[in-house]
Structure formats: structure tokens, C-alpha cells
Amino acid sequence: MAVPLVVGIDGSEASLEAVDWAADEAARHGVPLRLLHAAPADDDASDLVAAASERAGKSAPAVQLSSVVLSEDAASALVGEGRNALALVVGSRGLGGLTGLLLGSVGLAVAARADCPVVVVRGGVEHRHSRFGCVVVGVEAGEGSGTAVEFAFREAHLRRCRLLAVHAWSVPVGNPGPPALSGYALKALDRPPAQVLADALHRSEQRYPDVPVSSEVVEGPARRALLDAASAADLLVVGARRRQGHVGLQLGLVNHAVLHHAPCPIAVVPQI
Known part of the structure; x- marks a missing residue:
């Protein structure tokens, strides 16, 4: 069954x-x-x-x-x-x-x-009844978004709609990088944000080649980037890490912000 x-x-x-x-x-x-x-x-x-x-x-x-x-x-x-x-x-x-x-x-x-x-x-009728033709997924650096990305691709595939992947980043305060570098260039000394996003999407893009994908790299707070993108979405997908040594998930500030304020339905997907 x-x-x-x-x-x-x-x-x-x-x-x-x-x-x-x-x-x-x-x-x-x-x-x-x-x-x-x-x-x-x-x-x-x-x-x-x-x-x-x-x-x-x-x-x-x-x-x-x-x-x-x-x-x-x-x-x-x-x-x-x-x-x-x-x-x-x-x-x-x-x-x-x-x-x-x-x-x-x-x-x-x-x-x-x-x-x-x-x-x-969450959200009004237009968001709850899939009138925008778009699923948004938040992508973070590291392993926390893998299951969420797969979930979002599957949803876009079943809905026959497009997928927007959003990765927000910021340079840590006090970063001792070379002077006169832009924020993006400074971050790229570690790993380019666009590469973080591309790597996170690669496997699911191969698995769901029919899903139209667009990417958005945003310098600034992740919660604002995701809420802005969700304003024209049918579903917002975010990942959640397992808490080390505790039962349950690690719902950080971004998860709390979108759960409380998202203008559309939101899926919280545990990391496997």
C-alpha cells in the first residue's frame, strides 16, 4: 500500500x-x-x-x-x-x-x-491553488539543502512548472580579505556563491531534465531573499538539519522567519 x-x-x-x-x-x-x-x-x-x-x-x-x-x-x-x-x-x-x-x-x-x-x-487563494507555476527552493552552502532540492525538483516535475533556486550569502563581518575587493569577489576567494548553487542543483537537474530551472544568487539576508521570491510562488521549500545529539530538527532563524511570514505554502524538508 x-x-x-x-x-x-x-x-x-x-x-x-x-x-x-x-x-x-x-x-x-x-x-x-x-x-x-x-x-x-x-x-x-x-x-x-x-x-x-x-x-x-x-x-x-x-x-x-x-x-x-x-x-x-x-x-x-x-x-x-x-x-x-x-x-x-x-x-x-x-x-x-x-x-x-x-x-x-x-x-x-x-x-x-x-x-x-x-x-x-499559507497564503491567499492564488498561492494555495498553484496559479503562479513556480516552486522556489532555498539553497545553502554545505549538505543541508540536498534533500530539499530533490523534494523541490519532484514537486516542480509533478506540477509541470518551473523551479527557482535561491542562494543568499554575505561576507562575514570582520573578514580579513584584501582591500578594495567587492563582496562577491571576497566571497569567491572561498567558493563562488554561483558555484555553490550550481553544485547543489546538478544531480537533481540530471534526474529531472524536464523541469525548467532558473537560479538567483543574492547578497543579503536569506530570509528576505526567500520571502521576496515566494511572493510569486506556489510553494517555498527549505531544508532543515538534524540536531546533533537531540531529537528533532534544527530550525534556524531563516526557517522561523519563512514559517511565520511566507506568502505561500512552505515545505520544511529534513536532511537525510
């Missing part, structure tokens, strides 16, 4: 938007969709689950649906289901959350702890 895509539901409008997105995503991947609701044992969730199932069925009638209600906190329930999931999908805000740009506590906890990719469904 195919590994399912799992979406968290709580009856909020944000979770129903996540159901819509997840149903379309399950159809693209050809996998089952599993609806998960976490509630106290005495809570009758049948109406909530039925409403979400009906909505998913209308969005993607060919997708195989299942549902589960678990008597534990929502973050733990989702993380547990994520051990056997293609990905976890959550809304940007849950019931009782403040309105606005910030991500709810459940979404943040799941993104920090899950073993599989986590998609937080």
Missing part, C-alpha cells in the same frame, strides 16, 4: 484550506490521503471528520481517503503519524489562534519534530 499524505484537521478554516491543498497534492502524487484529528477521548469528532472528508472528496474524488481520531495532543499525534507518511500538512493557524501572519504553535512544533517533510499551508 502506498505511503499516505497526512493532513491535520481541527475544524478551523485554515485546516480546511490545508485539506484542499493536501487533496490536490495527494492526487498529484497518486497516494492516499489520511485525515487526522487529535481530541480528548470524550470529544465527538464525527461531524468534523465527515465535513473534512466531504471537502477532500470534492477536491480530489479519485484519491483514496481515510481518517483517524487520536486522544493526544495534536503535535504529538501528527509527528507520530509522520513516521509513516509521505509528508504532513497543517494549516497556518488552528482554532483559538490569533489571526495574522504568525504560525500556530502546533504547526511550529510539528515542523521542528517531524521525520518527514512538513507543509504549512
